[in-house]
Amino acid sequence: MANFGNGPVMTPPEATCRCVTCGRPIPLDQAPGRPCESCGPVLGTTEVHYDLSRVHPDFGPPGRGLFRFAALLPVPDPGPRLPLLVGDTPLYDAPRLARRLGVAQVLLKDDGRNPSASLKDRASAVAVAHALALSRPVVAAASTGNAASSLALLAASAGLRAVLFVPADAPPPKVAQMMLAGATVVRVRGTYDQAFDVCALACERFGWYSRNTATNPVLAEGKKTVALEIAQACAWDPPDLVAVGVGDGCVFAALYKGFHELRALGLTPRIPRLVGVQAEGCAPLARAFAEGAATATPLREPSTYADSIRVGVPRDQVKALRAARASNGDLIAVPDDRIREAQRLLAREAGVLAEPAGAAGFAGLLHLAASGRLAARDRVAAVVSGHALKDVAGAMSAVPEQPLDIAPDPATIGSVMDAIGSII
Ligand SMILES: *Cc1c(COP(=O)(O)O)cnc(C)c1O
Ligand SMILES: [Zn+2]
Numbered sequence: 001m002a003n004f005g006n007g008p009v010m011t012p013p014e015a016t017c018r019c020v021t022c023g024r025p026i027p028l029d030q031a032p033g034r035p036c037e038s039c040g041p042v043l044g045t046t047e048v049h050y051d052l053s054r055v056h057p058d059f060g061p062p063g064r065g066l067f068r069f070a071a072l073l074p075v076p077d078p079g080p081r082l083p084l085l086v087g088d089t090p091l092y093d094a095p096r097l098a099r100r101l102g103v104a105q106v107l108l109k110d111d112g113r114n115p116s117a118s119l120k121d122r123a124s125a126v127a128v129a130h131a132l133a134l135s136r137p138v139v140a141a142a143s144t145g146n147a148a149s150s151l152a153l154l155a156a157s158a159g160l161r162a163v164l165f166v167p168a169d170a171p172p173p174k175v176a177q178m179m180l181a182g183a184t185v186v187r188v189r190g191t192y193d194q195a196f197d198v199c200a201l202a203c204e205r206f207g208w209y210s211r212n213t214a215t216n217p218v219l220a221e222g223k224k225t226v227a228l229e230i231a232q233a234c235a236w237d238p239p240d241l242v243a244v245g246v247g248d249g250c251v252f253a254a255l256y257k258g259f260h261e262l263r264a265l266g267l268t269p270r271i272p273r274l275v276g277v278q279a280e281g282c283a284p285l286a287r288a289f290a291e292g293a294a295t296a297t298p299l300r301e302p303s304t305y306a307d308s309i310r311v312g313v314p315r316d317q318v319k320a321l322r323a324a325r326a327s328n329g330d331l332i333a334v335p336d337d338r339i340r341e342a343q344r345l346l347a348r349e350a351g352v353l354a355e356p357a358g359a360a361g362f363a364g365l366l367h368l369a370a371s372g373r374l375a376a377r378d379r380v381a382a383v384v385s386g387h388a389l390k391d392v393a394g395a396m397s398a399v400p401e402q403p404l405d406i407a408p409d410p411a412t413i414g415s416v417m418d419a420i421g422s423i424i
Helices: 066-072 095-101 120-133 146-158 172-180 192-206 217-223 225-233 250-264 284-291 317-326 336-350 356-370 392-397 410-423
Strands: 016-019 046-049 091-093 105-110 138-142 161-167 184-188 241-245 273-279 330-334 379-384
Touching (some): 066 120, 095 105, 095 336, 095 356, 105 225, 120 146, 120 217, 146 161, 146 172, 161 172, 161 192, 172 184, 217 250, 225 250, 241 250, 250 273, 250 317, 273 284, 273 356, 284 317, 284 330, 317 330, 330 356
Parallel strands (some): 105 379, 241 273
Antiparallel strands (some): 016 046, 091 105
């Protein structure tokens, strides 16, 4: 029976929260939306830590969703849980893609199979459980679209109200999800980066629980479960390299945190090389990493068809740059056409439907293979972070072909056979 927040709040004693830059402790129940005051919003993102010597990593078999990792989550256990199944998405072996890349194995983590069809559900589930534990009735987020549609559904499933701030150009399918779930949607006539600042102010002013990425450290805890699932599905022998699309950098940094904790617990022998993939028209983190800079230079007019990673001010840059360095990984940029190619290949060679940002990780693998940076013995994985139907226009822009249009007339059947004959 779910406890909807009426009982005492018992955050596990092992979970504490600190500023990533100065290490100042910040109480976990005050951390959502509140970066370290001394370090400011960019340098002062906060991070959850556990006393791993007291964690008993008995997660059970896949199937129940991400709360089976409660020993590594900052929510009371037992405590509020959600009725929807989040996480425990499939990890597919894609042998035809492995042959194409010239590697031993390609694994695809299909996170489009979450309730709102993106990886963001992992973060929203933990955030909503946290908000329930703290008895906070209103949750809010700024989002290019997926974080907001995810929060809309998960809040609805738990009886909380959601207020969402999205840029005016958010893809209509994502806005439809939010509206259908009864959320209050605020369209900000500006970029995602501007919507983020408006939402942060509103949370501060009205006391809403903030699900703004990076400034709420429990979100990364939810996102890191994708790493835990990948490692468990590989019998704790993780792939050599894992790639994912990068906007704010939170998912990428969370992958590192998950693999890091597994190694610290002695469950896995090593951390995979982590490759974060940005679009060339919006690559402040790839640039900062290549230049060895400590922070990213903000980009005023980010440009890519991959809306979920169209982020000019990466809010989780400190952790993302650290994740690339510490995993001996990389942050790279690929052209939009490479992402379109990845969208087609994922669907045509593996049957996996990815939105543009969801295909960016695999586009990074294509890029690495083309530049001779993958070895024949490598086992590599791409996180497919969002479903193609999240952005129908984006999907169609990746497809050069048109459907065959015919009249409902036996005489036109011949033209179908002509067309098929020419493509077989
Ligand atoms: C949010 C998102 C990303 C990138 O995550 P960040 O934490 O912003 O780097 C990638 N793909 C999809 C589908 C997303 O929704
Ligand atoms: Zn600090």
